[in-house]
Amino acid sequence: MKLGPLSYRAAMPKLFIFALIAICTVANAQADSRGLTVQLKASEARDATVLEEVELYSKSYALVIGNDSYGAGWARLAQARNDAHKVANALRARGFEVTLKLDLTSREMEQSFKDFFLDKGEDPDARLFIWYAGHGHTEDGEGYLVPVDGAAPQNRRKFLTTALSMRDFGKFVRYAESKHVFTIFDSCFAGTIFNVARSNDTPPQITRITAQPVRQFLTSGDAGQTVADNGSFADLFIEALEGKRRADPNADGYLTASELGVFLDTKMSNLTNNRQTPRYGKLQDQKYDKGDFVFQLATASPTRTAQPTAQPDKETVFWQSIRNSQNQADFQAYLD
DSSP states (O other), X not given: OOOOHHHHHHHHHHHHHHHHHHHXXXXXXXXXXXXXXXXXXXXXXXXXXEEEEEEEESOEEEEEEEOOOOOXXXXXXXXXXXXXXXXXXXXXXXTOEEEEEESOOHHHHHHHHHHHHHHGGGOXXXXXXXXXXXXXXXXXXXXXXXXXXXXXXXXHHHHHHHSEEHHHHHHHHTTOOOSEEEEEEEEEOOOOSEEEOOTTOOOOOOOGGGGSOEEEEEEEEOTTOOOOSSSHHHHHHHHXXXXXXXXXXXXXXXXXXXXXXXXXXXXXXXXXXXSSOOEEEEESOTXXXXXXXXXXXXXXXXXXXXXXXXXXXXHHHHHHHHTTOOOHHHHHHHHO
């Protein structure tokens, strides 16, 4: 359809706005894919002033694993792969480059972790995020991730040769040179490689300490618990990431791994009447226990300010000042 002169003029502002929105959307997507810039506070106090703005991450990488097709004595799961797809999509929307892996065997799972930490972890300024959904198990106080071909614990020798111990995972996570690595296990086992944080700890503001190296972990349940295979844990994580839940207690626009741990622990414990209690913490290593992994939440719409009252032009002001005058010279000055 052709546009006449009047229609064209009326349509132009809309076309300009649409084009501007498209440009801004692309720019924001590109900014997310490059990493994350944050405002560092002068202290951990809630009302602390902003010290500086820094690029915390240059790149954002995620490895997402969902294991459903179990055998050899392990119950087949129904939701792990579906959850993995949903989590992967949510992370892509937040600017992550995602590697999605499904139904991994023992060899495939170990190699996937090694490749991810060695390849994507080459950049010290990148952030690495890992999501694992599948069976977990605790044996003699040691936590294990169970691949789809993992043997049942009753066959101890075969179980230990097919399952991936948390000690080995702790070794792999140190392969990465990236400062910040955060792993969520949607499974239950004892947290043998990380110090469990207290859920009543108040997460601090984003400061220079936040940027220090860290390896953080979060499990959807504790040792001996049965984790629900209904997607509720993944849904809570995604809703928190998208800003649909009040998971950011200090309302600074950032969601740290510590804040996420408090939120998921509280919510899942309440939803399950303490039958499923997530655990979170940092690697038991002084080299990797200081910082905090950071997500940026969707920014709130800027507060609309009142439009300034239009000011009259000089001619109008002059006329208002002389219109009741009895002096002819005033009117002549106005006409001139």
